[in-house]
Amino acid sequence: MEKKKLVIGVIGADVHAVGNTILNRAFLDAGFDVTNLGVLVPQDEFIKAAVEVGADAICVSSLYGQGEIDCTGMREKCDEAGLKGILLYAGGNLVVGKVPVEEIERRYKAMGFDRAFGPGTDPQVTIACLKEDLGVE
Amino acid sequence: MKAVLLIDFGSTYTKITAVDVEEERILGTAQSFTTIETDILDGLNNALAILKEQIGEVEFSERYACSSAAGGLRMVAIGLVPDLTAKAARQASLGAGAKVIKTYSYELTEGDRKEIDQIHPDICLLTGGTDGGNKENIVYNARMLAETQQDFPIIIAGNRSCADQCQEILKDKQTYICENVMPQLNIPNVEPVQKKIREIFLEQIVKAKGLSHAQDLIQGILMPTPSAMLTAMKLLAKGTPKEAGMDDLVCVDLGGATTDVYSMSFGLPSTGMVVLRGLREEYAKRTVEGDIGMRYSIHGIVEATDMMRVSELSGLSEERCRELIDYLGVHTDVVPGADDGELEALDYALASLAIEVAVTRHAGRLEQFYSPMGISYLQTGKDLTGVKTVVVTGGAIIHTKRTAQIAAHALFDPVDAFSLKPKNADIYVDRRYILAAMGLLSTQYPETALRIMKKELVKE
Numbered sequence: 001m002e003k004k005k006l007v008i009g010v011i012g013a014d015v016h017a018v019g020n021t022i023l024n025r026a027f028l029d030a031g032f033d034v035t036n037l038g039v040l041v042p043q044d045e046f047i048k049a050a051v052e053v054g055a056d057a058i059c060v061s062s063l064y065g066q067g068e069i070d071c072t073g074m075r076e077k078c079d080e081a082g083l084k085g086i087l088l089y090a091g092g093n094l095v096v097g098k099v100p101v102e103e104i105e106r107r108y109k110a111m112g113f114d115r116a117f118g119p120g121t122d123p124q125v126t127i128a129c130l131k132e133d134l135g136v137e
Numbered sequence: 138m139k140a141v142l143l144i145d146f147g148s149t150y151t152k153i154t155a156v157d158v159e160e161e162r163i164l165g166t167a168q169s170f171t172t173i174e175t176d177i178l179d180g181l182n183n184a185l186a187i188l189k190e191q192i193g194e195v196e197f198s199e200r201y202a203c204s205s206a207a208g209g210l211r212m213v214a215i216g217l218v219p220d221l222t223a224k225a226a227r228q229a230s231l232g233a234g235a236k237v238i239k240t241y242s243y244e245l246t247e248g249d250r251k252e253i254d255q256i257h258p259d260i261c262l263l264t265g266g267t268d269g270g271n272k273e274n275i276v277y278n279a280r281m282l283a284e285t286q287q288d289f290p291i292i293i294a295g296n297r298s299c300a301d302q303c304q305e306i307l308k309d310k311q312t313y314i315c316e317n318v319m320p321q322l323n324i325p326n327v328e329p330v331q332k333k334i335r336e337i338f339l340e341q342i343v344k345a346k347g348l349s350h351a352q353d354l355i356q357g358i359l360m361p362t363p364s365a366m367l368t369a370m371k372l373l374a375k376g377t378p379k380e381a382g383m384d385d386l387v388c389v390d391l392g393g394a395t396t397d398v399y400s401m402s403f404g405l406p407s408t409g410m411v412v413l414r415g416l417r418e419e420y421a422k423r424t425v426e427g428d429i430g431m432r433y434s435i436h437g438i439v440e441a442t443d444m445m446r447v448s449e450l451s452g453l454s455e456e457r458c459r460e461l462i463d464y465l466g467v468h469t470d471v472v473p474g475a476d477d478g479e480l481e482a483l484d485y486a487l488a489s490l491a492i493e494v495a496v497t498r499h500a501g502r503l504e505q506f507y508s509p510m511g512i513s514y515l516q517t518g519k520d521l522t523g524v525k526t527v528v529v530t531g532g533a534i535i536h537t538k539r540t541a542q543i544a545a546h547a548l549f550d551p552v553d554a555f556s557l558k559p560k561n562a563d564i565y566v567d568r569r570y571i572l573a574a575m576g577l578l579s580t581q582y583p584e585t586a587l588r589i590m591k592k593e594l595v596k597e
C-alpha cells in the first residue's frame with residue numbers, strides 16, 4: 001500500500017526546531033512519507049505544500065505560545081484550497097500558561113483541528129492516532 | 138585564418154558575427170532584416186553582403202545559428218500551485234530559451250482550453266504534483282488538453298505516478314514523458330525537461346518555422362537565441378577547466394519588447410539569521426519581463442514605476458515625457474540621433490528604470506520579522522548582493538553614452554534595502570552585441586569563445 005503522506009512544520013514566527021525534528025524522525029520510522037517544512041512556516045505554506053504533495057494530514061507544531069493566533073483560520077483556508085477533510089493535528093506548547101489538555105483540545109477543535117496534543121506528548125501516541133485516523137493497520 | 142560564421146535569426150534582425158578562431162578575434166559583425174515571410178536566407182545574404190563590405194571576401198569553414206524568428210520558441214506551462222510546480226514549469230521553459238506565453242495553475246477551465254488553442258504553442262509543458270503527490274490535478278488537466286483542437290507536442294513532467302495515465306489520456310496527441318520538474322517539494326529538477334524541449338526544438342520547430350532550408354547551408358540551427366545567451370553566460374561565469382571564468386554574474390538584455398535578466402549564482406543567504414523560503418532556484422536562471430521594453434513595451438516601464446521618476450531622471454517635464462513616450466510606443470524604430478538631447482535624455486531615464494524593475498523582479502527579497510531573539514529575516518529567491526559582475530547588452534544600452542549610469546540601476550539600492558541586488562559590481566558592456574554568438578561558438582570552441590568574451594566586454 002502507498003505510504004500515507006504527512007506535511008509537518010513549526011508554524012508562525014516560531015523557531016523551536018527540536019521537537020519537530022524528533023517528530024520527523026519518528027514519523028519516518030513509523031512508515032509515513034514526510035514533507036518537513038522546518039521552522040518559521042506561514043499557514044499558507046503548509047497548505048501549498050499539502051496540495052502539491054497530495055498530503056493526507058498536516059501536523060502543525062507550535063511551541064512559543066502564539067499557536068492559537070497562528071492557527072486561526074487554517075481549516076477554512078484548507079477548504080478553500082481544495083483540501084477538504086484533510087486531517088489536521090496540532091501539538092507542542094499550544095497555549096500560554098498551564099491549561100488542562102481537555103481545554104487545549106476544545107479550543108483547537110473549535111478551530112477545526114481534528115486533534116491537539118499537550119506539551120511533551122510521546123511521538124508514539126501521535127503515531128497511533130495518525131494510524132487510526134488514516135486507516136493504517 | 139580559420140573563419141567561423143555565427144548567425145542569430147532574430148525576430149526583427151538577422152545578426153551575424155564573423156570570428157577568426159585561430160587568432161581568437163571578431164572579424165566583423167553586421168545585421169539586416171529577418172526575412173521569414175519569403176526566405177530566411179535572403180536576410181542572411183543581405184547581412185553577409187554588408188559584412189563583406191567591411192571585411193572583404195571571407196571563406197567560412199563553419200556556420201552555426203540560433204533563432205528567435207517567427208515568434209521564438211512559444212510555450213505554455215501548466216502546473217498545480219502557482220508558487221510551486223507552475224513556477225518550476227515556467228522557470229524550466231524560460232531556461233530552455235522559450236517564450237512562455239502563459240502559465241496556468243490548478244484546474245484548467247474551458248476558457249483556458251480555448252485560450253491554449255488560440256495561443257497554439259510550439260510546445261506545452263504539463264506538470265503538477267510532486268512524485269507520489271497530487272494526482273487528480275494533472276490527470277484532470279490532461280483530459281482538458283485532450284480536448285484541444287490544435288496540434289502541438291506535450292511534455293508530461295509531473296507526478297511520475299500518473300505519467301502513463303496522462304499519456305494514455307493524451308494518446309491522440311504527440312506526447313513525451315519526462316522526469317518531474319519538481320519531484321520533491323521546493324526542489325526543482327529542470328534539466329530533463331529542458332533537454333526534451335531542446336530536442337523538440339531541433340527536430341520539429343526549426344522545420345515548422347520555415348528555417349529548415351537554412352539547415353543545408355549551415356551546420357545547424359543549434360538552439361533558440363535566449364538559450365545561446367544562457368550558454369554564453371554560464372561559460373563566462375564558470376569558465377572551463379583550462380580557462381577561468383569571471384565567477385557569479387548578472388546579465389541584463391534590454392530589448393524593445395522585453396527585458397531578459399540572467400543570473401549565474403546559487404544566491405544562497407549571505408548573512409546569518411536568514412531562513413530560505415520557497416522554491417529553490419537554479420544556478421543559471423533566466424527571467425523575462427514581457428511588460429518592460431524600450432519601444433513596444435515602453436508604457437509598461439511607466440506602469441511599473443511612475444511618470445514622476447521618468448521626469449526626474451530625464452530632466453524633462455512629465456507632460457513632455459508623456460508625449461514622447463506615446464510617440465515612441467508607435468514609432469518603435471526611432472533611435473535618438475546625436476543632436477536629439479530630449480530623446481536621448483528620455484531613453485536614458487527609461488533604460489535606467491527598465492533595468493531597475495527587471496533586476497528587482499529577478500533578484501530575491503528579504504522579509505523582516507521580529508523574533509524574541511531580535512530581528513530575523515526570511516529570504517525568497519536569490520541573494521545576489523555578493524555578485525561582482527554585471528553585464529549589460531541590448532540595443533538601447535549599446536547605443537547610449539551613459540551606459541554605466543544606466544546599468545548602475547541594476548545594483549543594490551539602499552532605499553529598497555530588502556531587494557537583494559549586487560552591492561559592489563563592476564559593469565561590463567557588450568558593445569558589439571556578440572554574446573549570443575559566443576554561446577553558439579562555445580559549443581565547438583569553448584575556450585576561444587570565453588577568451589573573446591573576456592576581451593570584448595568593456596568595463597565601464
Ligand code: B12
Nearest residue numbers: 014015016017018019061064065090091092093096120509
Ligand atoms: C530550547 C528552547 C528554546 C530555544 C529554541 C532553540 C531551537 N532553535 O530549537 C530558544 C532559546 C531559541 C528559545 C526561544 C524562545 N522560547 Co523557548 N524553549 C526552549 C525549551 C527550553 C526547550 C524546547 C525543546 O527543544 N524541547 C524539546 C522537544 C523535544 O520538545 P518539544 O519541543 O516540546 O516537542 C515535543 C512535544 O511537545 C511534541 N510536539 C511538538 N510539536 C508537536 C506537534 C504535533 C502535531 C504533535 C502531535 C506533537 C508535537 O512532540 C515533540 C517531541 O516529543 C522550552 C522549555 C521546555 N523545556 O520545553 C522553551 C519554551 C518552549 N520556550 C518558551 C518561550 C516563551 C520562548 C521565547 C518566546 C522566549 C523569549 N522571550 O525569548 C523564545 C521564542 C523564540 C521563537 N521565535 O520561537 C516557552 C513557551 C511558553 C508557552 N508556549 O507558553 C517555553 C515552554 C519555556 C517556558 N516554560 O517558558 N526557546
